[in-house]
Amino acid sequence: MKKYFLWFTGVIIGFGCGPRTENTGGSSPDLSEYYTRGKEVAAVAQQTFFQEVSEALAEGGTEYALQFMHPVDNPKIDSLDNLYQCTIGRTSNKIRNVANKPSGPEELALVEAYVAGKITGDTVIIRDQHPVFYQPILLSMPACLQCHGQPSVDITEETLDALRNLYPDDQATGYKLGDVRGLWKVTFRNGVE
Numbered sequence: 001m002k003k004y005f006l007w008f009t010g011v012i013i014g015f016g017c018g019p020r021t022e023n024t025g026g027s028s029p030d031l032s033e034y035y036t037r038g039k040e041v042a043a044v045a046q047q048t049f050f051q052e053v054s055e056a057l058a059e060g061g062t063e064y065a066l067q068f069m070h071p072v073d074n075p076k077i078d079s080l081d082n083l084y085q086c087t088i089g090r091t092s093n094k095i096r097n098v099a100n101k102p103s104g105p106e107e108l109a110l111v112e113a114y115v116a117g118k119i120t121g122d123t124v125i126i127r128d129q130h131p132v133f134y135q136p137i138l139l140s141m142p143a144c145l146q147c148h149g150q151p152s153v154d155i156t157e158e159t160l161d162a163l164r165n166l167y168p169d170d171q172a173t174g175y176k177l178g179d180v181r182g183l184w185k186v187t188f189r190n191g192v193e
């Protein structure tokens with residue numbers, strides 16, 4: 001029961017107050033440590049990922065770069081998992097890789113709230129006794145549009161073909177610069193009662 005209580009508390013605070021840096025309500029455990037650690041992990045993951053995207057695009061162009069877009073299987077990101085004792089992933093309401101689909105209706109609702117601008121900043125919730133940190137991923141570089149922008153305008157026909165082959169059910173196009181594309185999700189291994 002407790003985890004549901006925490007989850008709803010998190011959502012209500014998130015919806016109500018926008019950015020927040022800690023959750024100290026009632027009998028909830030102090031989650032501020034996970035905001036701090038989550039921010040660190042997400043910053044390194046983001047930097048690593050942006051660097052890989054830029055390097056791959058510069059080295060071989062858009063279709064070549066497609067193969068480097070799985071941060072979950074990326075050795076540099078995997079080493080962060082060990083360093084910070086967590087699992088780093090990404091999720092979205094409009095997914096490209098089905099492996100990234102939200103874990104359930106609450107996670108989908110959280111992404112949708114970010115996309116709609118009802119929540120900004122970071123969120124930590126407890127799920128199955130584990131702290132989970134979320135941070136929005138913005139389409140912050142024009143290069144993102146080569147694979148997530150308007151088909152035929154930002155995304156070339158060649159790239160669209162390659163995307164259709166790899167991800168027949170791709171939903172992750174039609175974005176503009178600055179849109180929330182999804183969330184970093186950092187699941188810590190520590191248990192929290």
Ligand code: HEC
Nearest residue numbers: 065066069070090092095096097100138139144147172182
């Ligand atoms: C070369 C094409 C390409 C570029 C450029 C690109 N992406 Fe992606 N993006 C992909 C592919 C392919 C996937 C599916 C990755 C996987 O299999 O996990 C993906 C997945 C994602 C996901 C995970 C959710 C999902 O839909 O599966 C996010 C979030 C994301 N991209 C954000 C970005 C951002 C932000 C940028 C710019 C920094 C960017 N992408 C640039 C191709 C690209």
